[in-house]
Amino acid sequence: MPRAPTTADVFNAIAEPRRRQIVELLARRGALAVGTLVVTLGLPQPAVSKHLGVLRKVGVVAVSKQGRERVYNLEAEKLKTIHDWVKAFAELWGHQLDRIKERAEHRAREQTKSPTPLKPRKGRS
Known part of the structure; x- marks a missing residue:
């Protein structure tokens, strides 16, 4: 309940x-x-x-x-309880944001290594 x-x-x-x-x-x-x-x-x-x-x-x-x-x-000092609670989530989100950043940087490096060839535009010679 x-x-x-x-x-x-x-x-x-x-x-x-x-x-x-x-x-x-x-x-x-x-x-x-x-x-x-x-x-x-x-x-x-x-x-x-x-x-x-x-x-x-x-x-x-x-x-x-x-x-x-x-x-x-x-x-x-009585607000320390709230600070500690929020801090735990800030650390969790900090780790999550670090992982997102690492993935984005990895993808950027991969795209730089093997760029997709540009397709020729239609109607131009």
Whole structure:
């Protein structure tokens, strides 16, 4: 029986496009207050807080208080699971692309060795 969707792991947490957008913003700009994220994303504050809660639950972001503001920062180490998973596929595709390149180069060499003679055009002498 298939597993019910959950946001309890990093993969599912970042499956939602708005949460990926939050991760990207925090990666590029560093720690940001909720208000800044609300303005930047153009979403209502409760929606941003909900997304941040999901990301915090899986450890992708951490929150601290600075005065009256809650400031979030990226915990990049938690994204290592995703990096490692993608890296395995990148290596697989790298090998596949190397094989395709080798085959193409081999065919090019074979065609250079024995070029197909050109057929004379009709109607010309």
